[in-house]
Amino acid sequence: MQVFVAGKGVITAIGNNVAENLQSFYEGRSGISDITILRTNYAGKLPAGEIKFSNAALAAMAGLEGTVSRTGLFSMIAAREALQDAQIPEPGKWRIGFLSANTVGGMDITENIFKAFHEDHTKADLSEVEQHDTGAITDIVAAQLGIKDFVTTISTACSSSANSIMLGARLIKNNLLDIALAGGTDALSRFTLNGFNSLMILDDKPCTPYNETRKGLNLGEGAGYIVLVSERVAKTLPKKVMASLSGYANANDAFHQTASSPEGKGNYLAMTGALAMTGLRHEAIGYINVHGTGTNNNDLSESIAMERIFGIAPPKFSSTKTFTGHTLGACGGVEAVYSLLAMEHQIIPPHLRWTAQMKEVPFKPVTELMTGVEINHAMSNSFGFGGNCSSLIFSKVN
Amino acid sequence: MLYINGTVCLSPQPTSDTSVFLPEVKEYHSNKIFCIDVDYSKFFDAGSMRRMGRIIKFGVTAGILALKDAGVETPGAISTGTGYGLMDISQKFLNSVIDSEETIVSPTSFIQSTHNTVSSNIALMVGCHAHNNTFAHRGFSFESVITDALLLGKEGFDNILVGAYDEVSDHSYRSMMRMDMLRAEPCSNLKLFSESHCGTIAGEGAAFFVLAKQKSDPTYGTIKACKTFPAPADANDLKRTVLGFLSDNGLSPKEIDIVLSGHCGDAKADRLNNILTHDTFSEQSILAFKHLCGEYMTATSFATWLAAKMMKTQTIPEVLYLENRNREPRNILIYNSLKANHSLMLFANV
Numbered sequence: 001m002q003v004f005v006a007g008k009g010v011i012t013a014i015g016n017n018v019a020e021n022l023q024s025f026y027e028g029r030s031g032i033s034d035i036t037i038l039r040t041n042y043a044g045k046l047p048a049g050e051i052k053f054s055n056a057a058l059a060a061m062a063g064l065e066g067t068v069s070r071t072g073l074f075s076m077i078a079a080r081e082a083l084q085d086a087q088i089p090e091p092g093k094w095r096i097g098f099l100s101a102n103t104v105g106g107m108d109i110t111e112n113i114f115k116a117f118h119e120d121h122t123k124a125d126l127s128e129v130e131q132h133d134t135g136a137i138t139d140i141v142a143a144q145l146g147i148k149d150f151v152t153t154i155s156t157a158c159s160s161s162a163n164s165i166m167l168g169a170r171l172i173k174n175n176l177l178d179i180a181l182a183g184g185t186d187a188l189s190r191f192t193l194n195g196f197n198s199l200m201i202l203d204d205k206p207c208t209p210y211n212e213t214r215k216g217l218n219l220g221e222g223a224g225y226i227v228l229v230s231e232r233v234a235k236t237l238p239k240k241v242m243a244s245l246s247g248y249a250n251a252n253d254a255f256h257q258t259a260s261s262p263e264g265k266g267n268y269l270a271m272t273g274a275l276a277m278t279g280l281r282h283e284a285i286g287y288i289n290v291h292g293t294g295t296n297n298n299d300l301s302e303s304i305a306m307e308r309i310f311g312i313a314p315p316k317f318s319s320t321k322t323f324t325g326h327t328l329g330a331c332g333g334v335e336a337v338y339s340l341l342a343m344e345h346q347i348i349p350p351h352l353r354w355t356a357q358m359k360e361v362p363f364k365p366v367t368e369l370m371t372g373v374e375i376n377h378a379m380s381n382s383f384g385f386g387g388n389c390s391s392l393i394f395s396k397v398n
Numbered sequence: 399m400l401y402i403n404g405t406v407c408l409s410p411q412p413t414s415d416t417s418v419f420l421p422e423v424k425e426y427h428s429n430k431i432f433c434i435d436v437d438y439s440k441f442f443d444a445g446s447m448r449r450m451g452r453i454i455k456f457g458v459t460a461g462i463l464a465l466k467d468a469g470v471e472t473p474g475a476i477s478t479g480t481g482y483g484l485m486d487i488s489q490k491f492l493n494s495v496i497d498s499e500e501t502i503v504s505p506t507s508f509i510q511s512t513h514n515t516v517s518s519n520i521a522l523m524v525g526c527h528a529h530n531n532t533f534a535h536r537g538f539s540f541e542s543v544i545t546d547a548l549l550l551g552k553e554g555f556d557n558i559l560v561g562a563y564d565e566v567s568d569h570s571y572r573s574m575m576r577m578d579m580l581r582a583e584p585c586s587n588l589k590l591f592s593e594s595h596c597g598t599i600a601g602e603g604a605a606f607f608v609l610a611k612q613k614s615d616p617t618y619g620t621i622k623a624c625k626t627f628p629a630p631a632d633a634n635d636l637k638r639t640v641l642g643f644l645s646d647n648g649l650s651p652k653e654i655d656i657v658l659s660g661h662c663g664d665a666k667a668d669r670l671n672n673i674l675t676h677d678t679f680s681e682q683s684i685l686a687f688k689h690l691c692g693e694y695m696t697a698t699s700f701a702t703w704l705a706a707k708m709m710k711t712q713t714i715p716e717v718l719y720l721e722n723r724n725r726e727p728r729n730i731l732i733y734n735s736l737k738a739n740h741s742l743m744l745f746a747n748v
Binding site (some may be wrong): 040041042103110111114115117118121122124126129130132133134135136138139148150151152153154155156157163167170171174176190191194195196197198199250251252253254255256257258265266269384385386387388 | 476481482483488491492493495496499500501503504505508509510511512513514515517518519521522525526527528529530531532533534535536538539542545546549552553568569572573575576577626627628695738
């Protein structure tokens with residue numbers, strides 16, 4: 001049974017919706033900049049893919065209260081766009097699930113109230129306290145969208161939203177849902193900024209993944225969701241369905257809590273597992289949106305695993321984290337949207353700031369925007385802490 | 399449907415010994431109760447023992463012990479759930495960020511703060527490269543794990559290690575206080591349901607299960623189905639959902655023997671449980687569990703452990719009864735609610 005993609009929505013540092021994100025690829029406009037919204041000592045010192053809107057402005061965009069955490073606001077904006085894009089004629093007819101993902105929950109709020117709350121728990125507003133956990137964010141958006149049939153949250157670090165998309169497809173294939181709104185969200189927080197900085201894997205300049213000289217990642221924020229539908233639902237849609245989710249796999253590196261194995265075992269298993277599900281030969285993949293964070297470790301493991309699967313001439317690939325930064329729990333959803341955009345618009349989003357060939361592998365990413373590229377199958381990789389590795393493959397529907 | 403071929407639970411009660419079933423019951427006089435520690439040093443080296451948060455220790459240990467109970471070395475997949483995640487260690491890190499004004503922070507607690515730490519540490523320890531998921535959705539966390547596992551069973555996976563874990567952290571305790579969820583005065587956990595009160599007691603624990611397509615000898619029983627749903631409009635709405643769930647699984651309410659109800663001791667929160675267990679299940683034995691484990695987002699994993707043990711031993715500890723209607727533990731239904739998260743799980747003995 002096939003699972004089709006009926007809609008997509010995204011908000012990142014390079015745009016508030018799908019069209020703006022696409023336009024940024026055409027213009028080669030990176031969203032990595034000095035931090036101006038998040039209150040942190042690292043403003044001006046560590047760049048990030050920060051969305052330049054205050055919570056109040058985002059709340060107005062989302063149609064939610066200004067007291068909702070940034071994580072929830074991004075989620076609402078992108079999830080609603082994806083649902084509207086899907087144009088499902090009679091949504092009430094179907095079983096709809098909201099499968100979301102995030103890693104920080106309402107941390108942006110928690111860190112502001114934390115001190116006072118721990119001195120006196122009556123000091124914080126109830127809504128602030130209630131939004132701390134990851135599930136709270138999902139519940140707020142599910143309630144706003146009126147989705148009740150199945151609601152959950154996955155939190156597997158940087159592969160979180162690839163896994164929520166996978167779960168959506170599995171629920172549809174097993175006839176537990178007809179429609180799955182799936183993806184994830186995460187907001188910048190001092191918690192993650194300081195955490196990644198303490199691991200010494202943040203670049204103090206805009207990141208340069210897959211460069212021999214790479215120094216680390218930039219954090220980003222945002223949300224990305226897609227609408228997956230069954231064949232029955234797909235037949236009722238007013239527009240032509242462009243893509244299916246044809247393959248996916250979730251594997252674990254089981255090597256180290258925060259580092260990936262030098263041979264990229266988990267990465268290899270995720271990519272080969274997804275390929276095996278499609279039944280395609282590896283040559284059929286036309287584009288890989290790589291995880292490509294810019295850390296020494298990730299890019300090495302990922303590229304070695306790619307060489308093992310695809311040989312010395314892998315498919316065209318790029319890391320769109322050069323535009324958005326690493327959006328953590330959101331990146332699987334955001335980059336699923338980008339992989340779909342690449343197929344739909346026949347483009348390869350450019351991999352920015354590439355200058356120095358990695359010495360361990362003979363290949364390099366696509367560094368200039370390519371247009372008119374026929375892509376029939378696109379792969380999206382998401383690898384994370386804890387060895388959680390997931391790959392998705394989208395295929396063009398003719 | 400999957401067989402439960404192994405399980406271990408670490409909780410505020412003496413539940414860690416797989417050879418017995420609740421040999422005694424612990425009484426506490428507090429509105430928060432903690433897991434009884436086992437000797438974790440058998441599972442972690444000295445460095446990890448020092449560094450690792452308590453929840454990682456009891457979570458990972460329960461997982462490893464459940465595999466041992468099932469006689470499985472490396473599971474075919476791992477799926478776990480946690481409501482609040484690794485809150486205590488996250489709080490430690492956040493404190494250092496705030497107290498030092500972002501100048502002195504150590505990566506040790508940040509590394510352990512991600513929700514998938516327990517699941518990935520188990521994978522690391524048993525060399526499991528397969529499917530590895532962590533759900534973190536409040537009162538649906540463990541139920542989502544069960545849904546994941548039931549799907550995995552149909553997708554060709556076997557010997558799936560599933561489990562859930564949550565801890566009473568300073569932050570979660572304060573949050574529950576702020577949300578008026580806890581008893582204001584210390585009370586005995588064993589008298590949690592004795593009179594009408596406001597609030598419950600905070601609890602914690604870890605329970606893991608090995609779910610398989612073939613039964614081991616002896617197996618504990620089977621898990622048949624799971625459903626999550628938002629707060630019902632009223633008791634009739636809840637009844638419709640419960641009857642629909644049973645009928646989807648080929649059962650009528652009469653065929654249910656035991657209802658394990660998520661009564662928490664808060665008169666308001668227990669209202670729907672009371673109506674359901676008096677009205678729809680008037681012939682069934684009604685059992686409670688939160689007086690033993692306390693209230694936490696994944697408390698249904700403790701109830702699932704109780705269901706497994708009852709099915710295997712065909713005994714029902716006296717301390718569980720809200721209503722004893724002399725039924726044997728064959729078909730068991732768990733109904734739980736945590737604010738807007740309501741869930742049902744169905745078990746049958748072999």
